[in-house]
Amino acid sequence: MLLCDVGNTSYHFLDGVEDYKREANSFDPSSVKEKVYYICVNPHAKIILQELENWIDLSWHVDMKNYYETMGIDRIVACGTLENGIIIDAGSAVTVDIVKDGVFEGGFIYAGLRAMQQTYKNISPALDYSFNFELDLDKMPKNSQDAISYGYLKTLYCEVMSHQMDIVLTGGDAKEFAKIFPHAKIDERVIFEGMKKIMKKANVC
């Protein structure tokens, strides 16, 4: 039995204790013959997966009542693992969700690292820098690389810290973002914990 979190960029599998990723663009899910319990936010993959008998969509077992209709199932499942705190999922997008006393309080969507670097580059070739995650967040920048890094990172930092809650970092860029949120707990498998919790509650598997 496998667990799989299907995103816009990759299929993220958990095989017992090992986790691994496959590129969403090139991976053929019908090549997997085992039973796979999955959640999926990728509209293209969704259509393919519902035709495959051994791929079982866990979203049917998720209690959506505290969430909103268009909210990504990955955010919902991750929030279900938290009693109190902020969960930052740093992937193609950076989602920031707040849970208080086990209830989803709302959340926002920030652009992901690569998308944002591309955005600055598109605005002007003079802004084609990689972000400096070692940047001093207490000092207004005086060079171009820090000026865009601060624009992307300090604004997010400022909003997140204003909630004064424990932070869980997950997603492909969790380790990068941990540099600006050094007190956050990194948990790259939080989504699988959420999926297991749902399966247990629904007596699936």
Place this chain on the structure above:
Amino acid sequence: MLLCDVGNTSYHFLDGVEDYKREANSFDPSSVKEKVYYICVNPHAKIILQELENWIDLSWHVDMKNYYETMGIDRIVACGTLENGIIIDAGSAVTVDIVKDGVFEGGFIYAGLRAMQQTYKNISPALDYSFNFELDLDKMPKNSQDAISYGYLKTLYCEVMSHQMDIVLTGGDAKEFAKIFPHAKIDERVIFEGMKKIMKKANVC
């Protein structure tokens, strides 16, 4: 005599009391026969303008010592108009600069409105919304449009307000951003004030 601020998107002219814009992509600056005092951040236009005798580059008269080498001349000129405060120039990029006691303290670069909307759309078609500038910034969002609006606007708001300084808003999207910074002073001609100040100091014209 004309003043002109040449950006990546447009030529912004001041003709005595009237100001008007021409699209950078299609405008031919050699069609202007009057004397034009200008500043320019557009690399393509820069090459053309330096060949035109009646276009006079004011950047030669700017005292750069308090600024950094790759900083846009428009930001430098705008900062020169301020004694104390934050100046937000909301154009293709949103630049945020701080001046204390007449001295530039540093600044950062945020993505402009249109660039950012495109970024969210590129991340996922599910995020293809226009921003809601009427959003309640004190409440964590529970729908997709507000989730991206909050991600773009509240994070910026949070950082800017943390400096507790007067805010001047300028640039093509100044009126939109005024909705989230209601106490800011809108001054769409701040750049021309800065240019006049430089001309006066340098005895140009």
